[in-house]
Amino acid sequence: MGIVQLPSLDKRILTWDNEKLIPRNCPVCKRKGHPMFVRPDGLCVKLCNQCDTFFVSPSPTNTQLSKFYSGYEKHHRNAKQVNGAQLRKMYLKTNPYSDYRYQVFTSLMAMQGKRVLDIGFGRGFFLYFLKQLGAQVTGIELDDYTIQYAHEDLEIENIIKTDLLKIDVREKFDVILCMDLIEHILEPFQYLNKTKMLLNPGGIIAIFTPNASFALQESAPILFRVDLEHMQYFSNTTCNYLAKKLGLDIVHLENVGYPSLVNLTEDQSVKGKLKKVIKGFPGFEDTYRFWKKHFSQDFSRTGHYHLFCVFKKR
Ligand SMILES: [Zn+2]
Structure with missing residues (x-):
């Protein structure tokens, strides 16, 4: 199979300074990898045949990525801004067990008195609700606005x-959460190794990330055509490789998410609506929100767009 040029899906196409791109081996196991796809932003996606990770190479530098993220809220997040007070109000009406990840964490560990670290906590959902169960929660973030509302409102x-x-x-x-995090950084192995060092024996690390396990089943994988700031895509094999390399046990591994866009667009009943949504909204996240609104909660677990893995330290 030759290298496949992927057509764009999303209006939000990033542009990188090609002269500043840096060659990169597999960010998990350091193998060279084979070029498989060219994303709509021109970056090449390689597949590592040792750990089954898909990764962007050559990739933007950390400086380029920082520059991109510094303007993220303004230029790229199309989601409606919710202020801290609104978020708090929303959480007061939310049953946290409606989130299957919360169900999994709380079934794996009694949270009372446990120390929880959420890296890049975003809207603070897990910090807020795990604190209510008696956990001592810590969050790290780079975004000032997020930090402010976590402090003041949550x-x-x-x-x-x-x-x-x-x-x-x-x-x-005792618990370290890396939700929607690991795909954004250039050195994910280094990050996960650090989380392991910060973990008590018996503690857990949870990752939630786009799932490349099924990418080769699609001729033009959706995964590589949206959210172009993602630098790598883990698969189930990646998780097994990481567990072995880091000496961790996998206590939960789930392919999860909304059904793939490919299947959905073939369903005539939703095709029109979906087309309209994709045309109307630049971000893929909005498409998710559409699904969430129109289908039941359980539906969110029937696809495999995401990979949800929990490692345990011996
Ligand atoms: Zn690899």
Whole structure:
């Protein structure tokens, strides 16, 4: 199979400074990998045949990525802004067990008195609700606005503006959450190794990330055509490789998410609506929101767009 040029799906096409791109081996196991696809933003996606990770190479540098994220809220997040007070109001009406990830965490561990670290906590959902179960929660974030509302409106005391790699390894946690995180960073192995160092024995690390396990079943995988700031895509094999390399046990591994767009667009009853949504909204996240609104909660678990893996330290 030759290298497949992927057509764009999303209006939000990123442009990278091609001269500043850097060659990159597999960010999980350092193998070279084979070029498979060219994304709509021109970046090549390679497949590592040792750990089954798909990764962008050559990739933008950390400087280029930081520049992109500094304007993220303004230029790329098309979701409606919710302020801290609105978020708090929303959470007061939310049953956290409606989130299957919350169900999994709380079934794996009694949270009372446990130390939880959420890296890049976004809207603070897990910090807010795990705190209610008696966990001692800490969040790290780089976004000032997010930090402010977590403090003021969600009343999370321990919020630190820092990078995970800068945290003192003498700090120990029982639960570390990396939700929608690992796909954004250039050195995911280094990150996960650091989370392991910060974990107490018996503690868990959860990752939630786009799932490349089924990418080769599609001729033009949706996964590589949206959210073009993603630098790698893990598969089930990646998780097994990581567990082995880091000496962790996998206690939960699930392919999860809304049904694939390919199947949905073939369903005539939703085709029109979906087309309209894709045309009307630049972001894929909005398409999710559409699904969420129009289908039941359980539906969110029947697809395989995401990979949800929980590792446990021995
Ligand atoms: Zn690899």
